[in-house]
Amino acid sequence: MRSSFRRAGTLALVSVLFLSACSATDEPTAAEELLVAEEAVTPEVPRHPLTGVELGDAVVSGPSVAVKIDNTSAGRPQVGIASADVVYEELVEGGVTRYLAVFHTSVPTEVGPVRSGRPQDAGIVASYNGLFVYSGVGNSNVREIIRGSGLQLVEHDTSGGTPDGAFFFRSSRKPAPLNLHIEAADLLAAYSTLAAPVQQFDFVSDVAESSAVVLGEDAESIVVVFSRGIESIWEYDTATQTYLKFLSNGNPAVDADGTQISATNVVAFTPNYFDVEGLPSAEISGTRESAFVATGGKIIKGLFDASVFGEPIALVDGEGQPLFVAAGKTFVLLPPGAGSQARGVTPGSVSYGPKGSEVTRTI
Numbered sequence: 001m002r003s004s005f006r007r008a009g010t011l012a013l014v015s016v017l018f019l020s021a022c023s024a025t026d027e028p029t030a031a032e033e034l035l036v037a038e039e040a041v042t043p044e045v046p047r048h049p050l051t052g053v054e055l056g057d058a059v060v061s062g063p064s065v066a067v068k069i070d071n072t073s074a075g076r077p078q079v080g081i082a083s084a085d086v087v088y089e090e091l092v093e094g095g096v097t098r099y100l101a102v103f104h105t106s107v108p109t110e111v112g113p114v115r116s117g118r119p120q121d122a123g124i125v126a127s128y129n130g131l132f133v134y135s136g137v138g139n140s141n142v143r144e145i146i147r148g149s150g151l152q153l154v155e156h157d158t159s160g161g162t163p164d165g166a167f168f169f170r171s172s173r174k175p176a177p178l179n180l181h182i183e184a185a186d187l188l189a190a191y192s193t194l195a196a197p198v199q200q201f202d203f204v205s206d207v208a209e210s211s212a213v214v215l216g217e218d219a220e221s222i223v224v225v226f227s228r229g230i231e232s233i234w235e236y237d238t239a240t241q242t243y244l245k246f247l248s249n250g251n252p253a254v255d256a257d258g259t260q261i262s263a264t265n266v267v268a269f270t271p272n273y274f275d276v277e278g279l280p281s282a283e284i285s286g287t288r289e290s291a292f293v294a295t296g297g298k299i300i301k302g303l304f305d306a307s308v309f310g311e312p313i314a315l316v317d318g319e320g321q322p323l324f325v326a327a328g329k330t331f332v333l334l335p336p337g338a339g340s341q342a343r344g345v346t347p348g349s350v351s352y353g354p355k356g357s358e359v360t361r362t363i
Contacts, residue, residue: 045205046058047199047203047327048060048085048104048105048327049104049196049197049198049199049200050064050085050086050102050104050105050197050200050330051085051105051327051328051329051330052199052201052203052204052205052325052326052327052328053105053327053328054205054327060104060196061192061196062104062188062191062192062194062196063104063128063129063130063131063152063188063191063192063194063195063196063197064085064102064103064104064128064129064130064131064196064197065102065103065104065107065130065131065133065184065187065188066100066101066102066103066125066128066130066131066132066133066151067080067100067101067103067111067112067114067132067133067134067182067184068098068099068100068114068115068116068117068118068121068132068133068134068135069081069098069099069100069101069111069112069113069114069115070098070099070112070113070114070115070178071089071096071097071098071099072096072178074174074178075113075115075174075178076253077254077255077256078099078111078112078113078255078256079108079110079111079112079113079171079173079181079255079256079257080101080103080108080109080110080111080112080184080255080256081099081101081111081255081261082254082255082257082259082260082261082262083103083106083107083108083255084101084102084103084329085102085103085104085105085106085329085330086101086102086200086329086330086331086332087099087100087101087102087261087263087329087330087331087332088100088101088102088124088332088333088334089226089232089331089332089333089334090118090120090121090282090334091226091227091230091273091280091282091334091335091336091345091348092118092279092280093279093280093344095226095227095228095229095230095344096227096230097226097230097232098115098118100121100124100125102125102128102130103184104130104196104197107184107185107188108184108185109183109184109185109186110171110181110182110183110184111133111181111182111184112171112173112179112180112181112182113171113174113177113178113179113180113181114133114134114135114156114168114180114181114182115134115135115177115180116134116135116136116137116138117132117134117135117136117137117142117146117155118142118279118281119142119145119146119276119277119279119281120271120281120282120283120284120334121134121146121149122145122146122148122149122285123149123284123285123306123309124284124313125149125151126149126150126151126285126309126310127197127198127200127310127311127312127313128151128197128200129150129151129194129195129197129198130151130152130194130197131151131152131153131154131187131188131191131194132146132149132151132152132153132154133154133155133182133184133187134146134153134154134155134156135155135156135157135177135180136155136156136157136158137155137157138277138278138279139277141277142276142277142279143155143158145276150310152191152194154167154182154187156168156180163190164187167182167183167184167186167187167190168180168181168182168183169181169182169183173256198312199312200312200313201265201312201315201325201330202314202315202322202323202324202325203324203325203326203327204324204325204326204327205326205327206326207241207264207295207296207326208296209324209326210265210295210296210298210324210325210326211293211295211300211302211317211322211323211324211325212293212294212295212296212298212299212300212323212325213295213296213297213298215300216293216294216298216299216300217298217299217300217352217353218297218298218299218352218353218354219236219294219297219298219299219352219353220235220236220297220353220354220355221233221234221235221236221352221353221354221355221356221358222234222235222243222266222268222294222299222350222351222352222358223350223351223352223358224268224333224335224348224349224350224351225335225348225349225350225351226333226335226336226348227336227345227346227348228346229248231248232245232333233245233246233247233248234246234263234266234294234331235355236296236297237262238297240262241264241296241326242262242263242264242328242329243262243263243264243265243266243294243331244260244261244262245260245261245262245263245331261331262329263328263329263330263331264295264325264326264327264328264329264330265293265294265295265325265326265328265329265330265331266294266295266330266331266333267291267292267293267294267304267315267325267330267331267332267333268291268292268332268333268334268335268350268363269282269284269289269291269304269313269332269333269334270289270290270291270292270334270335270336270337270338270348270350270363271283271284271287271289271334271336271337272287272289272336272337272338272339272340272341273336273337273340273341273342273345274340274341274342275341275342275343280336280342280343280344280345281342282334282336284306284313285306285309286306286307286309287306287307288303288304288305288306288307289303289304289337290302290303290304290337290363291303291304291315292350292352292361292363293315293323293325294352295325295326296326299352300317300323301361302315302316302317302318302323303315303316303317303318305320335347335348335349335350335363336348337363338362338363347363348363349361349362349363350363
């Protein structure tokens with residue numbers, strides 16, 4: 001997004017120099033003046049707000065749908081996860097992780113298993129201005145924190161007797177509590193008049209122009225450790241220019257339909273975790289912490305800036321300039337930072353490099 005403004009500024013400077021040169025010799029012709037005026041204003045490329053894909057004449061409408069999804073071995077394979085535009089992987093109690101998957105370009109008929117929300121979800125989903133689906137919360141205080149996000153909340157535990165309750169159902173795929181699913185596409189249709197999400201990242205269309213490829217280090221393999229025995233493993237696939245997700249046993253991480261989970265961009269935030277009502281919770285809102293941004297088999301270290309609640313979380317370098325990701329899906333990991341104080345939580349790690357020769361970096 002900001003790349004267009006940079007180009008416009010550069011062209012404007014060139015235009016000024018061009019006119020100065022003309023005034024020193026001959027007055028510019030009308031055709032030359034028109035050319036300078038056209039070059040000085042570079043139109044911003046219309047993009048999908050979550051994937052950055054160029055829209056052309058297409059118009060984005062309707063809200064995004066964010067769903068909290070289980071990520072335990074018993075809960076896998078998840079239903080619909082591979083269709084998400086953006087996915088966040090968060091640490092929860094017991095050292096395991098859960099997903100917060102955000103859908104817009106393709107909303108599946110069914111998504112699940114739906115699990116409970118956590119305090120950090122408010123700071124993550126607030127900027128999407130859409131729907132947030134979750135099963136419930138640990139206590140009323142956490143519910144109030146999530147309500148502060150300002151989103152249209154669709155909570156299973158409070159939807160009985162309301163129209164939203166009809167969109168939840170118990171699947172035959174797994175036993176309770178891992179059988180709660182949401183009819184996501186039908187839910188979206190019911191709220192189709194809500195506003196579309198705003199742009200979440202700074203995008204470029206070509207992977208080769210992303211900040212990681214231009215300025216980063218080799219990252220054919222990425223391993224992010226959340227807790228003892230829980231890690232998120234990614235390998236770069238040159239043919240598709242995406243990262244593919246794998247389980248700790250080496251098997252592909254797949255959707256229930258067999259599609260391997262993949263992402264054009266893999267981003268690691270490193271928030272600190274604190275106990276909130278007995279739940280380990282990532283401190284997101286109001287913070288500015290280290291981040292790693294991987295695209296095209298390369299990775300660059302920067303910062304995630306969540307200083308303003310409700311605004312999209314920015315990816316920037318040490319000087320506050322935007323880090324650009326490539327158009328496509330983005331997977332965001334939230335391993336615990338070095339300052340984490342939640343009970344039972346230890347700092348995570350980020351390792352990357354050639355497969356089998358990854359180097360661990362301090363977060």
